[in-house]
Amino acid sequence: MRWRAAALQALLVAAVAFAVWTLAANTAHNLEARKIASGLGFLQREAGFEIGESPFLSYSAADSYARALSVGLINTFRVALIGIVVASVLGTLIGLARLSRNWLLAKLAAGYVELLRNVPLLVQLFFLYALITENLPGPRAALHPLPGVYLSNRGFAFPLPAPDPVHGGMALALIAGAILALLLARWARARQARTGQPFPAFAAGAGLILGLPLLVFLAAGTPHALAVPTLQGFNFAGGGALTPEFAALLGGLSLYTAAFIAEIVRAGVLAVDRGQFEASAALGLPRRRAMRLVILPQALRVIVPPLTSQYLNLTKNSSLAVAIGYPDLVSIANTTLNQTGQAIEGIAIIMAVYLTISLSISALMNGYNRRIALKGARR
């Protein structure tokens, strides 16, 4: 019996290998026969097109396709990471609001969830984009709610601190503060376990994280020069800026995914037995500490696996950027494969990148899930 199973397995592997080989050989033959260029050599060639926004990595039309694709990747990461944070915070708040005993708040949250998750995301993106570009005035008549802040159909321009060497020192201080806060929290937990004495680790940690950079800032003599946006020719120059494309995409992704996360959070909290509330109340725990120490840890076990799916969805949905002109990876890879004609390589790069991002998010979230799972529980 065992050899038969093994033979079947071997046959299956052979069939799959044969199919893959045929496909590859056929493709190579067809490309060759039609004189379509192949290979990844094009990555080093000059791209020749401009990209609307390239934060963190300078780019010009004289750079290579590889660099253009990196800019696209950074843009995808930027919108996905910020989107995940905003969607998680907003989703949690709305999910808890829907459980609230306040009738109006609960109904508003329910309305939000039903509206947002039942309208296709692409429609929401077009809506938000049109809302920004059609309704806001041009840069010469920009709305000007605060000094240095301009709101126009070119986006949101705001002042930023002018670059100063002290910013590097402040970043280092921030990292040092975070590490110290982490160590402090560990020590506080150990001490409480040993002696029963609580320590205000949260407040002390926050003080460290915010205080150390502030100390550096004060020690350097408070260099507070601002780079203020000013209208130069066609557009605002100087300071920071958010483009309408980025704003519409980030808004669309966060609002849409928040609706799903809200339901996941609500399901997670409702999944915890009522007896747990009552038991913690009987032990004399205040409601907020009961939530933090008893209910949420149990709810998280239910919440994290579907939450992972939502994070993956948000990241993959960011490729809808193409429709509203945000230069994400897919948009730039599409342009690249069109300029070079190398569709197979282009699509392969897109697939490989999304696969890598998705597997990384999965691995991170699964690791976190294992940490909060019931210890010793079998599944």
Next chain:
Amino acid sequence: MKTRLALAAAALLASGALHAQSTLNAVKAKGYVQCGVNTGLAGFSQPDSKGVWKGIDVDVCRAVAAAVFGDAGKVRYTPLTAQQRFTALQSGEVDILSRNTTWTLSRDTSLGLNFAGVNYYDGQGFMVPKKLGVKSARQLNGATICVQPGTTTELNLADYFRANKMSFKPVVIEKLEEVTNAYFSGRCDVYTTDVSGLVSTRGSRAPNPADHVILPEVISKEPLGPVVRHGDDGWFDIVKWSLFAMLEAEELGLTSKNIDQQVSSTNPSIQRFVGASGGLGKMMGLDDRWAYNIVKQVGNYGESFEANLKPLGFDRGLNNLWTQGGLMYAPPLR
């Protein structure tokens, strides 16, 4: 749109036996020409109010159908965006790509394509709202510019600004409708594409066409023409000479109105053209009345231009016959 690109890429992977036979035989077997056209550019390819595709690019497809089947109606259209077009042709999804596509060396050589000629000589220009007061493209430093991706336009734009040491912010949107909306809503200061596209967009989509001006600079050569797959010379010949037949007909003074009277003409050029002598059609594997059918059913190049582009305010200019000071020139049909 991504799905289609992915599908086309998958089709490229698996299209082994599909192209063993010639395109002409495949087209004859299925009974129609599958033609890739623009998703909607007035005057070039756009469906009218009854859903019938109209335009000079559409007329090239109809001419090929008239030459192959004797019936210009045997065409099916696949609307393609700039980014989808080459993959659609490479993968065999369409038989001809007639979608205001610029002939360049890299496209002709490395994409596995052949350009069958030029049906419109164009050049890239800039359109700006009149109220900006811009008079020249040299004044566009720092402007935000709406452009479609995957086009020579996108590359020329970057080249022009680099050459003139100016900077700009591109807003890159694939769909023609979305990108022109972005321009008309004021998201961009400038819209750039081929001058023909600017004229067509201004005439057909602007809320008030008089509010927009096209700047005098033309920054590139854009010879637009039909494209076929590399490696099927027979089909390449048919598309090339269908286009030439339309030009030759205009030069000979043959129109859809008068060709029935001209069939009995004693002029040897006209006799060869209508298939009374010479046997030109047979040489391509077609009926000898192929060119007669093109002119009878589609018209000559001038008629196509008059019907589709004149109403939008286009001038013949470079697209006049060589005898009229233009660039349109067909090699002899003999």
